[in-house]
Every structure is written in structure tokens, then in C-alpha cells.
Amino acid sequence: MDYYLREEVPSATTYVEIRLAAGLSRKSIEAATIGLQNGLFSVVVYAEDTPVGIGRIVGDGGCFFEVVDIAVLPDHQKKGLGRMIMERLMAFIHETAPATAYVSLMADHGTPEFYKRYGFEVSMPPQKAGMFLRIT
Template identity: 75%
Template sequence: MQYELKDEVPSVNDYINIRLAAGLSRKSPEAATVGLKHGLFSVIVYADSTPVGIGRVIGDGGCFFEIVDIAVLPAHQKKGLGHLIMQRLMRYIHETALPTAYVSLMADHGTPEFYKRYGFEASLPPAKSGMSLRIT
């Protein structure tokens, strides 16, 4: 199987389907349409001509960047595609982010070690505390 990484925004359907298959939360088509349009940078991994992985950078492009939507279809996991996605997203950030920019991500339980190789550190109390709010 031939894999290829492309700098492009996924379609709404591919975005939703890859996220769900990879175990990430569901996003409505309306939310995905708006969100994908306003991202800073996106990549898709193709297996032949089929999208099998995604990754995105969102933020304001100056002070704050957030890595989101790192997702690979289960049949294509454990083949280095997550690493390929992260390498490209980090290259974008290092080429784009200005000094003092803050880069963040929310790692699923069990994945922090994966992100440490790219320079990320866990935000642990009492110095920092990760927080979230989900709108349902």
C-alpha cells in the first residue's frame, strides 16, 4: 500500500468519518463545515486515493496554535502515519509561529508519550491544569 501526505483540508464527510473511526468525538456536519473553513493548516494521509488520516492546526496564527484532530483509521494505525502527520504539523508551526507563541494540544489518555517526542510536556497541577467544556 502506498501512503501519501498532502497539505489539504479534508471534506466534511471524511473529517467526521475518520474522527469517529479513530475513536474521537462526533462533530456535527454544521460544526465541521465552519471549523474546517477556519483552521490554520490541515493535512490528509491517503492510502492510494482514499483518505485514512488527518491532522490540523487551529488558532489565531500569532499568539496561539493548537494541534487537533490527529486521527488515523484503525486499519492503518501502527504504521507511522501519526508520526508523519505530527512531523508535518510541527514543521508548519516552526515555520510559521513567531517567538512567544504558545502551542497546545489535548492528548487522549495513554498518548502523552507520543507527543513528548515533539517537545510537548504534560500540564500538571499545581503549575497548570488542563480544562475543557463540551457544548452538547
């Protein structure tokens, strides 16, 4: 199967469906619609004309960048699509992030080794602690 990547914002429906199918948390269509409009950079991977993967960067575009929503439909996993997504997202960061910018991500599903390939380090207590607050 031929895959290709487009630099574009996915539709809210595509975004929610791919996230859920890939095992990420549910986002409402309302939240997705708002969030997708406010991202810094987004990509969608297609198999023929069907979206099968997504990835985004959010942040303020200067001091802080966060890699989010790396998700590929289960039937298309283990085919290099995550690598395709991350390579383009990291290229965007290296092209646009000024010196001293902080780039972060939360690695789900035991994937820290995957992200280490792109220069990310695991934050370990007591020096650092990753934290979150989920609004339900």
C-alpha cells in the same frame, strides 16, 4: 501499501468519519464545515486515493496554536502515519509561529508519550490544569 500526505482541508464528511472511526468525539457536519474553513493548516494522509488520516492546527496564527484532530483509521494505525502527520504539522508551526507563541494540544487515549517526541510537556497540577467545556 503506499501512503502519502497532502496539505489540504478534508471534506466535512471525511473529517467526521475518520474522527469517529479513530475513537475521537462526534462532530456534526455543520460544526465540521464551519471549523474546517477556519483552521490554520490541515493535512490528509491517503492510502492510494482513500483518506485514512487527518491532522489540523487551529488558532490565531500569532499568539496561540493548537494541534487538533490527529486521527488515523484503525486499519492503518501503527504504520507511522501519526508520525507523518505530526512531523508536517510541527514543521508548519516551526516555519510560521513567531517567538513567544504558545502551542497546545489535548492528548487522548493515553498518547502523551507520542507527543513528547515533538517537544510537548504534560501540564500537571498545581502549576497548570488542562480544562475544557464541550457544547452538546
